[in-house]
Amino acid sequence: MLRSLYSGISGMKNFQTKLDVIGNNISNVNTYGFKKGRTIFQDLYSQSITGASAPAGTMGGTNPSQVGLGSQLASIDTIHTGGSLQTTGRNLDLAISGDGFFQVAETGKFGAPLYTRAGNFYLDNKGDIVTSEGLYLKSTGGGKITIPTTAKSMSVGQDGNVSYVDSTGAIQTAGTIELAKFPNVGGLEKSGSNLYIATTNSGTAVVAAPGQSGIGLVQAGSLEMSNVDLSEEFTEMIVAQRGFQSNTKIITTSDEILQELMNLKR
Structure with missing residues (x-):
């Protein structure tokens, strides 16, 4: 009982x-x-009442009796299916259409970045692209992406290229956003604030510009909603x-x- x-x-x-x-x-x-x-x-494991027996002589075999x-x-599990994209019209609202994560980190810590699908980015007073918590967005060059404070406008292409119009009206490139993809995305660990960290079971990250190595494209002016x-x-x-x-x-x-x-x- x-x-x-x-x-x-x-x-x-x-x-x-x-x-x-x-x-x-x-x-x-x-x-x-x-x-x-x-x-x-x-x-859980089951308690065996009687074991199995093979047929012998004139008697047939019997099955085991167990009580669970x-x-x-x-x-x-964390289900990493894509959420729907919501159009915002804001240049620094970025969504990933396909696989991949944005890489963010504190200055000098891009060797062990954090990963996120939340693309609501901002400019700080120095023109650096950051998250709401001040973490810097990583570029393909391994550093942060900076927009000069004198720039008239800026835009982000599907290939992750960040460009701006300088004070003379010329188009300049600030850098290219680098995304990361994992062999086992389910192995990532949530660390709060929409961020993930790599684990021993997530595998080594494949990093590349958007649209390369099976990584998705960047959709500027949109944000990925929850997949709930x-x-x-x-x-x-x-x-x-x-x-x-x-x-x-x-x-x-x-x-x-x-x-x-x-x-x-x-």
Whole structure:
């Protein structure tokens, strides 16, 4: 009887984790570049009551008899499918159409950059292209991209080329945005603020200009929305809620049966 109690407890814990992931997905439904999470369950080990036997003589073979001991969390996956693009008309709002990540870092730390799909960039008072937190956008030259403060206008092409019109009216190139692609994008680790860090299982990043080495193109004047589907999340929420309730029912039913066993002594 105690086995069913602990199986119910394991199920409750897992569905609580599933609800945590769903809640995080819903809270980030309007977060630019956010990638939703998904919980995967698997069974725990099973207790063998009887083993399998092969046919012998006049008797046929028998199958094993096992009692499962609950479930456990197998993984929490990050789903890196592309989100829809929202047109903003702002030059420094950049979206990646296809695979790849923007690389951002503090000055001098481009050897170990952070990665993001959120392309809402800005210019600081020195003309450097930065994130909302002040991290510099990396160029193919391995440094930051700077627009002179005297520039009349600037634009970003699909190939990542950043150009501007100087004070004399001539078109100049400030640099080319360098994107990164990973063999196992699911191996990246979220570090908050729409940023990812590489791990030992993400593989070595392939870096190139947009449109090269299988990397997507840059769409200026657009931002990538979250890939969270509210209808899917609310459906999964119902499934998690009912699963949680079912496991609580297992516990209460087991408790009632234990109470009946205790009453036998009276």
